[in-house]
Amino acid sequence: xxxLSGPGITLxxxxxxxxxxVVVIFDLDHPPGKSQPNTAxxxxxxAPQGESASGVIQAxxxxxxxxxxxxxxxxxKLIADNPKSAPLYYQLGLTYQGMLRYPEAxxxxxxxxxxxxxxGDVYTHLGExxxxxxxxxxxxxxxxxxxxxxxQPAYTAYMKGLVLIELADYPAAIDALxxxxxxxxxxxxxxTYSIGVAYSRQKDPLAAEETFRNAIAMDAxxxxxxxxxxxxxxxxxxxxxxPLHLDIAYGLHYDDNVVLKPGPTVSAVFPxxxxxxxxxLSMHAGYMPESGGTSGFRADGWYYKSIHNKLSAMDVDGASxxxxxxxxxxxxxxxxxxxxDYYWIGRKRYLNIIGINPSFSFSINATYHGIVHAGxxxxxxxxxxxxxxxDRDAVNGSVGYTHYIYSDDKRAYLSVDxxxxxxxxxxxxxxxLGHRLSLSALYFFNNDFTLRxxxxxxxxxxxxxxxxxxxxxxxxIFTLAPILRYNxxxxxxxxxxxxxxxxxxxxxxxxxxxxxxxxxxxxxx
Numbered sequence: 001x002x003x004l005s006g007p008g009i010t011l012x013x014x015x016x017x018x019x020x021x022v023v024v025i026f027d028l029d030h031p032p033g034k035s036q037p038n039t040a041x042x043x044x045x046x047a048p049q050g051e052s053a054s055g056v057i058q059a060x061x062x063x064x065x066x067x068x069x070x071x072x073x074x075x076x077k078l079i080a081d082n083p084k085s086a087p088l089y090y091q092l093g094l095t096y097q098g099m100l101r102y103p104e105a106x107x108x109x110x111x112x113x114x115x116x117x118x119x120g121d122v123y124t125h126l127g128e129x130x131x132x133x134x135x136x137x138x139x140x141x142x143x144x145x146x147x148x149x150x151x152q153p154a155y156t157a158y159m160k161g162l163v164l165i166e167l168a169d170y171p172a173a174i175d176a177l178x179x180x181x182x183x184x185x186x187x188x189x190x191x192t193y194s195i196g197v198a199y200s201r202q203k204d205p206l207a208a209e210e211t212f213r214n215a216i217a218m219d220a221x222x223x224x225x226x227x228x229x230x231x232x233x234x235x236x237x238x239x240x241x242x243p244l245h246l247d248i249a250y251g252l253h254y255d256d257n258v259v260l261k262p263g264p265t266v267s268a269v270f271p272x273x274x275x276x277x278x279x280x281l282s283m284h285a286g287y288m289p290e291s292g293g294t295s296g297f298r299a300d301g302w303y304y305k306s307i308h309n310k311l312s313a314m315d316v317d318g319a320s321x322x323x324x325x326x327x328x329x330x331x332x333x334x335x336x337x338x339x340x341d342y343y344w345i346g347r348k349r350y351l352n353i354i355g356i357n358p359s360f361s362f363s364i365n366a367t368y369h370g371i372v373h374a375g376x377x378x379x380x381x382x383x384x385x386x387x388x389x390x391d392r393d394a395v396n397g398s399v400g401y402t403h404y405i406y407s408d409d410k411r412a413y414l415s416v417d418x419x420x421x422x423x424x425x426x427x428x429x430x431x432x433l434g435h436r437l438s439l440s441a442l443y444f445f446n447n448d449f450t451l452r453x454x455x456x457x458x459x460x461x462x463x464x465x466x467x468x469x470x471x472x473x474x475x476x477i478f479t480l481a482p483i484l485r486y487n488x489x490x491x492x493x494x495x496x497x498x499x500x501x502x503x504x505x506x507x508x509x510x511x512x513x514x515x516x517x518x519x520x521x522x523x524x525x
Contacts, residue, residue, distance in 0.1 A: 059091065068099045086116030093125060105129045120151025128159050131166070139163045154184035161194060170202040189215055189224040196228060200235060206490040208235055210446060213411055220408055245286040251495070251520030253278045257512055258308065259501075262316050262343040262351060266379070271512035272311065279307040280520070294328040317344040332362030349382040355396075369404040375421075389467045391427035398422075400436075412443040429473075431463040450485040469507050476504045495520040 056078065062071035075092045082088055093108035109126035112119070123146035130139035143160045147153070157180035164173035174195050181191040196211035212235070215228035258272045281304070288298040304318035322339035341353040355377030363369050375398040385391045400419030407413065417438040425431050439455040455478075462473035481499040488494055501514040 056088075063091070063095055063098070066098070068095050071095045072099070084115055086112045086119065086122075089115065090119065090122050090125075093122070093129075097125065097129060102129045102132050106133065118149065120146045120149030120156075122146075122151075123149065124151045124156045124159065127156075127163070131159060131163050134166075136163050136166045140167065154180045154187055157183060158187055158191065158194075161191070161198075165194070165198050165201060168201070170198045173198050189218045189222060192218065193224045193228045193231070196231060200231070204490070205235055206487060210444075213444065217411070243287060243289045245288075245525070246284070247522060247524035248283045249281070249495075249520055249522040251280040251497075251518050253280060253516050253518030255514070255516045257514040258311055258314055259512065259514055260314055260316075260345065262318060262345065266351065271514070272314065274311060276311050276314075277309045278518075279309075280518075281305045281307075296326060298324045298326070300324070313346040315346055317347070318342070332360055335359050335361065351382060352380045354378050367406050367408070369406070371402040371404075372400075373402065373419075374399045379423075385427060387427075389427045389429045392425055392430045393427075394423045394425035394430065396421060396423050412441070415440045428464040429462070429466055429468075432460045432473075433463065434461075435459045448487050450487075452483045452485070454481040454483070455479065466507065469509075471506065473510065474506045475510060478502045478504075491523055491525055493522045493524070495522060 059071050059074035059078065062068075062074060072092070072095050075088060075095060079085065079088050079092065089108050089112035093105045093112060096102070096105035096108055106126060106129045109122050109129060113122045113126065116122070123142045127139045127141075127143035127146060130136075130142060140160065140163045143156055143163060147156045147160070157176050161173045161175075161177035161180060164170070164176060167173075177191045177194050177198070180187045192211055192215040196208050196215060199205075199208035199211055209232060212228045212232040216225050216232065219225045220229065254275070255278055256275045258274055258276050258278075260272075283303045284300065286298060286300045289296065300320075300322045302318070302320040304316065304320075306314075306316045308314050318341065320339065320341045322337050324335050324337040326333055326335045328334075335358065337357040337359075339353075339355050339357065341351075343351040355375060357373065357375040359371055359373035361369070361371045375396070377396040379392070379394045379396060381392045398419055398421035400417060402415055402417040405414045415438075417436075417440075419434075419436040419438075421434045421436065423430060423432050423434070436456065436458045438457075440453070442450065442452045444450050458475075458477040458479075460473075460475040460477075462475075465471060466473055479499065479501050481497065483495060483497040486494045486496075496519050497517075499514075499516040501512075501516075503510065503512050503514075505511045
């Protein structure tokens with residue numbers, strides 16, 4: 001066990017612990033180790049009356065001022081004259097504790113307990129010193145002795161909880177920590193942080209994340225808030241660092257106006273005007289090995305399938321693959337995604353897209369984050385068009401910027417994106433310039449519920465006079481989509497979602513309204 005101390009805190013590092021999370025002992029509003037009142041009326045407890053009284057007062061004054069060396073010198077002289085004084089050995093232990101000399105403190109507290117087994121405070125401080133030295137079973141025995149004698153109930157329960165964490169008895173540790181909080185509200189944030197560590201150690205990252213967030217929300221600037229934030233980031237980084245990610249999702253949706261729109265970069269065609277239930281299955285696998293440096297790569301694969309109850313001709317199958325090399329610099333991270341997408345409609349080949357999408361991600365500060373992105377795609381439609389003017393094969397280019405704003409407690413974020421894109425199609429009816437404005441907001445209510453809201457406005461100005469309708473097409477598409485997520489377990493999630501699409505166009509045939517309501521299940525590893 002290695003202990004590192006600083007103003008108001010002590011870190012207890014266990015090199016053998018499987019988890020990297022560390023326990024921090026947060027001292028209260030008194031010097032380290034000081035818990036015994038030192039008023040003039042109480043000083044007489046520490047030595048026999050007589051000539052030693054003045055020496056006891058001087059030792060206490062030196063201790064209270066933080067002059068531990070002077071207090072130690074005075075106490076040694078007093079103990080030489082009073083070798084069987086339990087209170088003097090107790091004060092000697094406190095002094096060694098203040099000097100961070102824990103082995104000597106254990107010896108002094110142990111001697112005090114031998115001379116006077118009735119004093120509970122001695123056992124509480126003895127248990128703390130044994131804990132700091134990594135002697136956990138002995139520490140638990142001492143703290144239980146202190147608790148049986150009613151010594152400092154809140155602090156004793158707090159220390160017992162920390163010891164039980166190291167002994168891997170996490171339910172008992174959480175019970176002891178909650179008891180400390182109920183006995184003294186001053187422990188609330190410190191206890192919340194420590195419970196987060198207990199959850200992290202017992203492999204419950206979802207509960208640990210929520211607990212650390214709660215501790216941060218109490219007071220982000222306090223020592224407990226700072227260490228909760230560090231532990232939260234460490235926890236999230238560890239989850240994100242797994243090289244292989246797998247997830248599968250299933251949803252049942254009710255669509256009141258089925259529209260063929262297989263991919264996010266493909267414009268919708270005529271709405272069907274028909275309602276139908278849709279089964280949606282999606283799978284994703286991502287692999288990102290640890291690079292150990294400033295560069296690396298990520299590989300991803302997706303499969304998507306929608307099955308309509310009645311409109312089988314509108315069923316969509318989609319498969320995608322991407323490879324994204326990245327390089328970290330002092331200013332941010334450069335990523336270059338190479339991607340291909342393939343779609344089938346009604347089991348017939350429909351569309352192939354090949355593209356490259358570079359982006360640069362950077363942090364402005366702890367609250368603001370930005371991404372500059374661009375894209376180049378070649379879209380090849382694999383079915384014969386009605387005529388040369390309806391040929392949708394195209395080259396698409398885009399450029400945009402996304403800005404993220406995080407709340408101080410990291411429980412919510414807002415992102416705003418603007419993207420300009422252009423489609424240079426073979427058929428005159430499908431050339432356009434597009435302006436897309438997207439808004440996304442997310443809020444963590446608690447450990448179980450997350451609400452996400454997506455909104456988008458997409459303006460498409462088509463470049464040529466339509467060969468059938470005799471005017472240039474102008475589309476404005478509004479999309480609103482709230483999603484409520486409930487965490488059944490850390491890996492399994494239940495989703496409730498609603499999507500409303502309102503498409504306006506000066507060509508009435510392209511106007512439509514669409515509502516999709518559904519629920520789904522997602523499992524991620």
